[in-house]
Amino acid sequence: MDELTIRERAHLGALEVTFPGWRISVRGGVWWATRYAPPTDAQKAAGLCHQLARWGPIELADALTVQLGVLVRMGAA
Secondary structure, eight states, X not given: OOOOOHHHHHHHHHHHHHOTTEEEEEETTEEEEEEXXXXXXXXXXXXXXXXXXXXXXXXXXXXXXXXHHHHHHHTOO
16 A cells, blocks of 8 residues: 555545445555445446545545445445
C-alpha cells in the first residue's frame, strides 16, 4: 500500500468500517475496493461489480454506495 497521509488513513478506516464486504486499498494513488465474495451472475446482471477503482476516497465511497443500492434493491443487503 502507498504511504498515506493522516487524512487518507482516516478515509481508509472509514471506508473499511462503512463497507465491510469490501477490501479497500490504495495503490499508485488509485483507491480500490474488491468484494470479498465475488458477485453471483444475478448480482452482476443487476450491476454489482467485483472490483472498483477511483481516484480518491470520496469518489470510491460514492461508487460503493451505488453498489450497496444494488444489493438493497435485490434484497441482499
